Amino acid sequence: MLEIHDLHVEIGGIEIIHIDELVLEPGTRLGLVGESGSGKTMTAMAIAGLLPDEAKVSGSVRFAGSDLLSMGDSELSEVRGKQIGLVFQDPARSLNPMMRIGRQVSESVRLHTDLNRQAVTEKVIELLGQVQLPDPEAVLRRYPHQLSGGQQQRAMIAAAIASDPELLIADEPTTALDVTVQEEILRLLIALSEQRKLSVLFVSHDLGVIRFVCDRVAVIYGGRIIETGRTEDVISNPRHRYTAALLAANPGMPGDDNYSAFIGRRLHTIQGSVPAVGNFPSGCRFRNRCEHATDACTATPKQVIVGSDHRYSCWNPVAEG
Amino acid sequence: MPEPQLIEATATNSTGPTRPETLWRRIGHLPITLYIGGTLVSLFVLVTLVSFVWTPHPPNQMNLETRLAPPGTPGFVLGTDRAGRDVVTELMLGARNSLYVSVVSTIAAMAIGTSIGLAIAGSNRVVQSASTRLVDAGLALPGILTAMVLAAKLGAGNTTATLAIITWQVPVAARVTIGPARQILALDFVEAAYGYGRGKPYVLIRHVIPNIGPLLIVLGSVMFAAAILIEAALAFLGVGVQPPTSSWGRFLNETQSLLEAAPYLMFFPGLAIVLTALGFNLLGDGLRTVLDPQQARSGLS
Amino acid sequence: MIRHTLRSLFTLVFAALVGSIVVFFLVNLLGGDIVTVLLGREAAPVDVEFMREELGLDRPLVVQYLDWLWGVATGDLGTSYGMGYDIFDEIVRRLGPTLMLTIGGLIVSIPLSLVLGTYSAINAKKVRGGVVDVFAQVGIAIPAFWAGLLLVLLFALRLRWLPTGGYVPLTEDPVASIRSMILPVLALSLGVTSVFTRYVRTAMIDVMNEDFIRSAMARGRTRRGAALFHGVRNASIPLVTVAALQFGQLIAGAVVVENVFVIPGIGRLIVTATLGREVIVVQSLALVIMLVILILNFLVDVTYGILDPRIRDKEAVGA
Numbered sequence: 005m006l007e008i009h010d011l012h013v014e015i016g017g018i019e020i021i022h023i024d025e026l027v028l029e030p031g032t033r034l035g036l037v038g039e040s041g042s043g044k045t046m047t048a049m050a051i052a053g054l055l056p057d058e059a060k061v062s063g064s065v066r067f068a069g070s071d072l073l074s075m076g077d078s079e080l081s082e083v084r085g086k087q088i089g090l091v092f093q094d095p096a097r098s099l100n101p102m103m104r105i106g107r108q109v110s111e112s113v114r115l116h117t118d119l120n121r122q123a124v125t126e127k128v129i130e131l132l133g134q135v136q137l138p139d140p141e142a143v144l145r146r147y148p149h150q151l152s153g154g155q156q157q158r159a160m161i162a163a164a165i166a167s168d169p170e171l172l173i174a175d176e177p178t179t180a181l182d183v184t185v186q187e188e189i190l191r192l193l194i195a196l197s198e199q200r201k202l203s204v205l206f207v208s209h210d211l212g213v214i215r216f217v218c219d220r221v222a223v224i225y226g227g228r229i230i231e232t233g234r235t236e237d238v239i240s241n242p243r244h245r246y247t248a249a250l251l252a253a254n255p256g257m258p259g260d261d262n263y264s265a266f267i268g269r270r271l272h273t274i275q276g277s278v279p280a281v282g283n284f285p286s287g288c289r290f291r292n293r294c295e296h297a298t299d300a301c302t303a304t305p306k307q308v309i310v311g312s313d314h315r316y317s318c319w320n321p322v323a324e325g
Numbered sequence: 326m327p328e329p330q331l332i333e334a335t336a337t338n339s340t341g342p343t344r345p346e347t348l349w350r351r352i353g354h355l356p357i358t359l360y361i362g363g364t365l366v367s368l369f370v371l372v373t374l375v376s377f378v379w380t381p382h383p384p385n386q387m388n389l390e391t392r393l394a395p396p397g398t399p400g401f402v403l404g405t406d407r408a409g410r411d412v413v414t415e416l417m418l419g420a421r422n423s424l425y426v427s428v429v430s431t432i433a434a435m436a437i438g439t440s441i442g443l444a445i446a447g448s449n450r451v452v453q454s455a456s457t458r459l460v461d462a463g464l465a466l467p468g469i470l471t472a473m474v475l476a477a478k479l480g481a482g483n484t485t486a487t488l489a490i491i492t493w494q495v496p497v498a499a500r501v502t503i504g505p506a507r508q509i510l511a512l513d514f515v516e517a518a519y520g521y522g523r524g525k526p527y528v529l530i531r532h533v534i535p536n537i538g539p540l541l542i543v544l545g546s547v548m549f550a551a552a553i554l555i556e557a558a559l560a561f562l563g564v565g566v567q568p569p570t571s572s573w574g575r576f577l578n579e580t581q582s583l584l585e586a587a588p589y590l591m592f593f594p595g596l597a598i599v600l601t602a603l604g605f606n607l608l609g610d611g612l613r614t615v616l617d618p619q620q621a622r623s624g625l626s
Numbered sequence: 627m628i629r630h631t632l633r634s635l636f637t638l639v640f641a642a643l644v645g646s647i648v649v650f651f652l653v654n655l656l657g658g659d660i661v662t663v664l665l666g667r668e669a670a671p672v673d674v675e676f677m678r679e680e681l682g683l684d685r686p687l688v689v690q691y692l693d694w695l696w697g698v699a700t701g702d703l704g705t706s707y708g709m710g711y712d713i714f715d716e717i718v719r720r721l722g723p724t725l726m727l728t729i730g731g732l733i734v735s736i737p738l739s740l741v742l743g744t745y746s747a748i749n750a751k752k753v754r755g756g757v758v759d760v761f762a763q764v765g766i767a768i769p770a771f772w773a774g775l776l777l778v779l780l781f782a783l784r785l786r787w788l789p790t791g792g793y794v795p796l797t798e799d800p801v802a803s804i805r806s807m808i809l810p811v812l813a814l815s816l817g818v819t820s821v822f823t824r825y826v827r828t829a830m831i832d833v834m835n836e837d838f839i840r841s842a843m844a845r846g847r848t849r850r851g852a853a854l855f856h857g858v859r860n861a862s863i864p865l866v867t868v869a870a871l872q873f874g875q876l877i878a879g880a881v882v883v884e885n886v887f888v889i890p891g892i893g894r895l896i897v898t899a900t901l902g903r904e905v906i907v908v909q910s911l912a913l914v915i916m917l918v919i920l921i922l923n924f925l926v927d928v929t930y931g932i933l934d935p936r937i938r939d940k941e942a943v944g945a
Binding site: 458459461462463464465466467468469470471473474475476477478479480481492550554557558561562563564577580581584585588591595598599600602603606607610 | 637640641644645648649652653656657658660663763764766767768769771772775776778779783871873874875877878881882885886896897899900901903904905907908909911912915916919920923
């Protein structure tokens with residue numbers, strides 16, 4: 005239901021994102037995983053049309069029968085909120101501190117429908133209940149600073165799904181929250197997506213979270229998708245060296261049965277750090293940090309398809325099995 | 326009039342001073358405000374300096390036959406005033422007065438205000454809290470009232486005007502200095518200095534002042550603009566410098582009764598005041614953009 | 627919010643005291659002797675002595691100070707030496723025109739600056755946004771008295787649409803009253819509007835970079851919609867406090883504007899008294915005006931405490 009083809013994002017003459025193809029099937033949850041600086045947030049913003057004015061975008065993002073990239077701001081404003089909902093990272097900053105929760109949650113409803121005040125209020129109470137906020141009537145009159153981080157994020161989610169969108173884009177929704185609260189919010193997102201047949205594009209740097217939430221995953225590095233596939237396949241059988249390195253650097257993930265096996269083990273880190281935007285090498289963008297780089301890697305890798313839907317772009321991938 | 330630019334300096338943020346070296350790195354990309362402001366200020370200073378050496382007509386010479394001559398009259402490029410004095414000459418002499426009062430008052434206000442600000446920044450929490458309140462109280466009092474009080478007691482004149490401007494501006498300078506000074510004092514290398522046994526005064530002079538230097542330059546420029554406007558206002562009201570010394574403000578006052586007879590006359594001193602004040606304000610703005618890039622994004626260029 | 631109000635009240639009282647001490651200090655400790663100023667240097671020593679006793683200047687300074695404060699509170703400020711009027715009565719009489727002028731100035735400048743500042747911020751990267759900013763810059767440099775003269779020249783003398791000055795009380799003849807106030811209010815507003823506009827512009831630009839603007843757009847607002855419905859609201863609340871800081875400038879402007887347009891208000895009174903070396907009058911006048919401004923500041927501060935929900939609820943949440 006969301007198809008990205010040939011997406012190029014350029015800022016200040018430097019190409020930041022180049023995605024040949026990325027597809028999200030209806031009713032599924034796709035994870036977009038990468039380190040900071042990988043371009044994952046920018047990709048999400050490009051889809052929603054929320055990039056800064058200086059960004060030049062080309063390609064096509066097909067959603068619900070039209071190409072989002074060909075739309076102007078006012079056309080997109082019809083799509084945002086109504087068909088695409090967004091949840092951002094830091095709920096404290098993503099909510100207007102001077103406006104009551106109720107008003108913010110109801111904003112998309114008031115913008116896209118004709119409901120009268122009474123109906124809107126009822127809808128907000130219902131939504132706040134669905135995101136498991138206690139005492140919705142009281143909450144809707146409150147201001148953001150009066151809620152805890154977890155509550156704020158629930159309110160943001162309520163606001164995002166208020167007009168019953170088909171797609172939810174969540175950009176690191178739990179990263180800024182307490183660890184104890186993270187799992188609850190993730191479960192909430194999963195539940196909502198199942199109940200409402202909501203497709204989710206889940207952006208995160210945390211493989212454990214992605215594994216918990218998403219059916220499929222796309223790994224992004226240097227603005228390029230380097231591996232995609234079903235989450236289980238990619239995690240158990242990573243092919244691209246970067247994916248493998250990411251997994252090795254992860255000490256353990258929530259719900260991982262073998263967690264205890266990771267305790268006491270030395271953390272494997274990826275040498276170097278993500279280069280600044282203009283400084284990626286030619287060919288495979290990861291080759292300068294890759295322990296297994298070969299001469300072939302100076303050319304842009306071609307995509308290889310494995311199994312039922314596992315794709316990767318690496319000249320010297322991890323062996324099968 | 327006074328406060329505006331300065332309130333802005335405190336209301337937006339003083340992200341902290343830049344070290345003088347980084348200033349030179351940025352000079353390649355100068356904002357337009359700097360050029361315009363610089364030009365106007367240079368013009369002002371130039372005219373003033375020239376006035377000491379030459380004016381089109383002898384100072385204060387009244388040519389009673391050619392009173393209220395319009396601009397373009399031979400020998401009087403911008404015309405004459407009610408007493409037949411050449412407008413250009415009057416403007417040049419008025420510039421002298423503005424420069425004199427503004428320089429003295431700005432330097433004094435900055436010296437006193439900055440010292441107070443530094444002292445407050447360097448003191449302990451209790452003293453700081455109380456003194457900052459004091460400074461804020463001083464800021465809240467309208468300067469024009471103290472100016473009037475001074476003038477009533479001491480009589481009108483340049484000294485009174487200068488004192489009035491100083492009283493008006495000292496709290497401003499103090500307030501602007503406190504924040505950045507405190508920031509610097511909180512830095513690690515200052516801790517190190519204390520560790521070496523250096524005392525507060527040493528640290529303040531040797532470390533804080535050089536680092537807030539750029540900030541003070543900007544402040545000075547803006548305060549100068551305020552001084553120009555205040556001096557003009559006081560002179561306009563009759564509370565500033567008295568005849569026969571020329572002043573733009575008083576000149577402007579005289580044109581009020583001539584609005585029917587010689588309407589063009591009021592443009593000249595008025596423009597002089599505006600362009601000079603504008604020049605210093607733009608210069609301050611331009612300097613601020615150069616020295617503090619965080620503010621640059623909301624600046625003109 | 628209670629705590630905030632109390633703190634504002636404390637600031638009010640503290641500033642009032644500081645102000646009164648500064649004024650008292652300037653009058654009594656700077657320059658020559660008050661009586662000499664009032665009577666002139668040629669006055670006979672006998673007269674000087676008499677006056678000194680009359681005015682109570684032989685008493686200790688502290689006593690004089692307290693007595694003066696008491697006078698301000700009870701409405702007994704003595705009489706003008708030169709003109710013989712009762713100081714307190716005269717002040718009260720002249721408050722009307724000045725209030726009308728300053729309040730008119732606020733009524734014009736606040737909405738105007740919100741519009742201009744927001745427009746300039748939304749179009750910050752385009753030429754037209756910059757143009758507004760340039761005008762605001764210039765507006766700050768134009769003294770109110772020159773603006774007044776320009777307006778008089780154009781609208782009163784050339785076009786003859788409006789009077790050159792004078793004042794008509796609102797209660798007497800509303801239409802004439804407003805007509806006489808238009809030009810003075812405009813002259814006064816120019817500087818203040820320019821300052822506010824620059825502030826609103828900066829505040830809006832800052833606000834537009836905030837995350838919640840992106841959230842608003844995510845719910846279906848266009849960039850402009852987000853600016854108007856979220857940005858303006860957030861930026862305008864602090865505008866209230868900026869406005870308070872400008873009261874001093876408004877008064878300064880009122881003083882000169884009243885002189886240009888011959889409006890019988892406090893501004894004219896203080897100038898006349900100053901030129902007449904009426905030290906006693908000016909001393910009390912300055913304090914009264916200061917008090918009015920401080921009280922207005924206090925009211926504004928309290929209003930801000932009500933408007934900003936974070937301050938309002940600070941105690942409710944136990945923060």
